Amino acid sequence: MSSNIIRFVFENKIHEIKNLDPNETILNFIRLRLKKTGTKEGCAEGGCGACTVVIGELKKNNIVYKAINSCIAFTTSLEGKQLLVVEDLMQKDGSLHPVQSAMVNFHGSQCGFCTPGFVMSLFSMYKNNTSYDKKTIEESISGNLCRCTGYRPIIDAAKSLNNKKPDQFKINEKKTINLLKKIRPENIYINNKNKKYFAPRTVIELKKIIKKNPNLKFLSGGTDLALIVTKQKKDIENIIYLNSIDELNYIKENNKYIEIGATTPLRKFELFIKKYYPDFNTILKRYGSIQIRNIATIAGNIATASPIGDSLPLLLSLDASICIENFNSKTILSLKDFFISYRKTKLKKGQFISSIRIPIYKKNIFKAYKISKRIDDDISSVCASFNVIIVNKRIKNIKIAYGGMAPIPKRAIHCEKILLNSDFSEEVILKAQISLKTDFQPINDMRASKNYRMEIAKNLLFKCFTEIKNNKSIRLNY
Ligand SMILES: Cc1cc2nc3c(=O)[nH]c(=O)nc-3n(C[C@H](O)[C@H](O)[C@H](O)COP(=O)(O)OP(=O)(O)OC[C@H]3O[C@@H](n4cnc5c(N)ncnc54)[C@H](O)[C@@H]3O)c2cc1C
Ligand code: FES
Ligand code: FES
Numbered sequence: 104m105s106s107n108i109i110r111f112v113f114e115n116k117i118h119e120i121k122n123l124d125p126n127e128t129i130l131n132f133i134r135l136r137l138k139k140t141g142t143k144e145g146c147a148e149g150g151c152g153a154c155t156v157v158i159g160e161l162k163k164n165n166i167v168y169k170a171i172n173s174c175i176a177f178t179t180s181l182e183g184k185q186l187l188v189v190e191d192l193m194q195k196d197g198s199l200h201p202v203q204s205a206m207v208n209f210h211g212s213q214c215g216f217c218t219p220g221f222v223m224s225l226f227s228m229y230k231n232n233t234s235y236d237k238k239t240i241e242e243s244i245s246g247n248l249c250r251c252t253g254y255r256p257i258i259d260a261a262k263s264l265n266n267k268k269p270d271q272f273k274i275n276e277k278k279t280i281n282l283l284k285k286i287r288p289e290n291i292y293i294n295n296k297n298k299k300y301f302a303p304r305t306v307i308e309l310k311k312i313i314k315k316n317p318n319l320k321f322l323s324g325g326t327d328l329a330l331i332v333t334k335q336k337k338d339i340e341n342i343i344y345l346n347s348i349d350e351l352n353y354i355k356e357n358n359k360y361i362e363i364g365a366t367t368p369l370r371k372f373e374l375f376i377k378k379y380y381p382d383f384n385t386i387l388k389r390y391g392s393i394q395i396r397n398i399a400t401i402a403g404n405i406a407t408a409s410p411i412g413d414s415l416p417l418l419l420s421l422d423a424s425i426c427i428e429n430f431n432s433k434t435i436l437s438l439k440d441f442f443i444s445y446r447k448t449k450l451k452k453g454q455f456i457s458s459i460r461i462p463i464y465k466k467n468i469f470k471a472y473k474i475s476k477r478i479d480d481d482i483s484s485v486c487a488s489f490n491v492i493i494v495n496k497r498i499k500n501i502k503i504a505y506g507g508m509a510p511i512p513k514r515a516i517h518c519e520k521i522l523l524n525s526d527f528s529e530e531v532i533l534k535a536q537i538s539l540k541t542d543f544q545p546i547n548d549m550r551a552s553k554n555y556r557m558e559i560a561k562n563l564l565f566k567c568f569t570e571i572k573n574n575k576s577i578r579l580n581y
Contacts, residue, residue: 112185201270362459487503543557
């Protein structure tokens with residue numbers, strides 16, 4: 104069974120839209136069609152948070168609230184969810200939601216342009232936590248920019264939310280859950296003025312679609328892809344949406360490896376990976392913002408193959424592999440063999456990444472560093488990752504990978520050769536630093552000069568050595 108109707112809960116009713124334009128963003132839908140203009144457009148590329156809305160998803164009879172950037176999410180992705188915009192927060196008697204009252208009481212708004220976005224990010228924080236410390240608050244608003252109030256009054260407003268009372272959404276929760284349950288999962292197929300959109304619910308259905316339409320563009324979180332529409336002002340004509348497939352939203356582990364399904368949001372993975380590789384979690388905490396990580400996937404980060412994709416050096420140094428499938432085959436490929444040249448990969452038409460496997464090392468030391476101009480919501484100038492096993496002061500295993508140093512994310516093979524089976528000493532590290540020039544010839548661009556990149560790469564190697572030698576992290580700000 105398939106349908107061309109997108110159904111979602113909005114204003115306590117099930118909203119239905121037939122044959123929607125698959126390229127219409129939630130932001131345009133809200134502002135232009137619903138005429139709700141509280142939600143603002145700032146950058147149209149996921150970077151300022153002015154367009155933040157909250158999505159409610161039914162998980163095990165509970166509603167999970169996620170802040171997202173409506174400017175880069177397509178309206179079709181609302182299927183089966185609840186949409187909450189800033190206008191929904193005011194209660195029937197006209198009184199403000201506790202988050203809105205706190206912003207008023209603590210003078211959290213001046214010109215007001217960023218305010219609806221901050222309110223929605225704080226609303227999501229309010230719904231998903233029971234108390235709000237500095238870390239939780241800063242993380243919740245890391246994807247929101249304010250250019251006139253400044254952040255202190257907003258943080259004070261957020262702190263005042265501790266000891267909250269149930270809000271109107273808690274009181275109405277059962278009603279909303281019943282409405283969400285009424286939307287039965289269906290495969291979606293839309294054909295709108297020659298734009299095709301498929302949202303299969305199962306891998307079997309996905310494969311049937313791929314077999315007939317190998318030229319479709321895969322869409323996961325859309326945090327890269329949607330920018331073709333919002334920034335390049337082009338259409339994406341044929342889309343196959345993967346994030347509707349719950350079967351691919353999983354994290355499994357056995358003795359040897361962790362397997363992450365392709366539609367698993369980064370936010371879920373970030374919380375999981377901490378117990379195995381804490382530095383992976385640290386890097387992901389600085390990956391975009393909560394709005395981005397709530398929907399973006401690792402599979403999308405790999406397939407888009409940016410030389411500065413943050414998960415890539417980490418996965419390379421951990422020697423991760425990926426499962427690639429099409430309608431009738433499945434292969435497992437080491438990630439180090441996947442990237443061909445700038446943004447070119449081994450993926451052929453009709454092939455998709457179904458999962459990612461990360462080996463579990465028992466006695467290794469894993470370290471990762473991201474150098475960017477800002478701590479939050481910024482892409483790396485250089486990202487480095489080190490996976491080392493040291494036995495009796497000798498380096499018994501070493502895998503090093505860098506992002507931002509070459510047209511593709513890449514292992515530092517020459518540097519590794521010098522280090523492998525050598526003493527773990529300053530002298531060897533200094534020699535290995537020099538060999539990075541054989542591994543990489545970085546470029547100048549707006550993020551960093553080639554000389555800066557090379558110096559950073561060398562220094563990060565030395566920093567890794569110093570941290571291991573002194574058994575101490577040397578980190579600023581995080
Ligand atoms: C504001 C902002 C901040 C960002 N910050 C960072 C950052 O700090 N670090 C970073 O690395 N990136 C960052 N990004 C980039 C982006 O968020 C990541 O690359 C993200 O992981 C992409 O995942 P996605 O699920 O959104 O992919 P999508 O946008 O849905 O897809 C990206 C590409 O991968 C393909 N694709 C997706 N899934 C699959 C699959 N399963 N199989 C085959 N092909 C597939 C799509 O066809 C498309 O070509 C940022 C983006 C924005 C807008
Ligand atoms: S408008 Fe800036 S993040 Fe959406
Ligand atoms: S209040 Fe003006 S940008 Fe934040």
